[in-house]
Amino acid sequence: MAIVLGIDPGSRITGYGLIESSSGKLKYVASGRIKVAEKKDLAERLGLIYDGISEIVHKYNPTELAVEKIFVSKSAPSALKLGQARGAAIIAGSRQGAILSEYEARKIKQAVVGTGAATKNQVQLMVKSLLALSELPKEDAADALGIAICHIHTHFSLGFISGKAKTLGFSRGRYSQKVEKA
């Protein structure tokens, strides 16, 4: 059994999602967002991310940590801010020994939705479906859960996703058209 913590770090909102993988099945554990007010000072902002993730790590003791691999397309000032938030999240997430893996955004979408060009909304819908959630998870939390799903998919070679994606119509029809136009 593995407990995977997916993190989607950001200077304002850091999403997190925990999924248990056991005997080829995914079990939703927890997810949420750490929101940081911009007016706080830098040490305080980074401390909130660090404390938030530390609390989760302490509570759920994840064995693996997964984050999106960044190929910087943003401006240098944004990259600096993202880097600081990412540093805070990764340190807190790996403190108790969870092993870090990084995945490209395209690979995460591919693993969750079945296409690397999926929209944010498609990721939310597939995450809801795959984890049998009663509500659509918020964007950042859904992204974090998607990263965790990608990690489990990569490491445990689950074959369930493409079937689900077809059931939801992502492989053709309304959703795939959206993708083609994007």
Added chain:
Amino acid sequence: MAIVLGIDPGSRITGYGLIESSSGKLKYVASGRIKVAEKKDLAERLGLIYDGISEIVHKYNPTELAVEKIFVSKSAPSALKLGQARGAAIIAGSRQGAILSEYEARKIKQAVVGTGAATKNQVQLMVKSLLALSELPKEDAADALGIAICHIHTHFSLGFISGKAKTLGFSRGRYSQKVEKA
């Protein structure tokens, strides 16, 4: 009495310097560099910075933390790496309650050498002189000590620096000519 921890974070080398300020006098406490091998994985690299600074904070219990304020002139990928290292260092440095201040590079050089256009070597020489060190501190450690001196200079309005700078010939002559040509 204040104990100021200056940090010059970097993804490969993070410099640190501790200075005690008491009754208008500067007392060197400690300085050094945390070197991180590039081949290690990201979580491990950030963990080394975090652990290194945490150890120092635990040992010397600084009351104040000072880092260089970054106006990003670097590329976005460099900014991301620097941001991650900076996040790790700031969290570790402020964990026990030290208050963070940030200073522009120009202001640090102004405070230490007397001119915002000072060279790295001039900063090293002035740091050595101001703290009565027996050896020239290494570049990153000297920068970190310089940041701490700048913080003390800003908060405690010490008048000793301009005199020292003149004694060392930074205000005119060989060093200032170097500056003008730079």
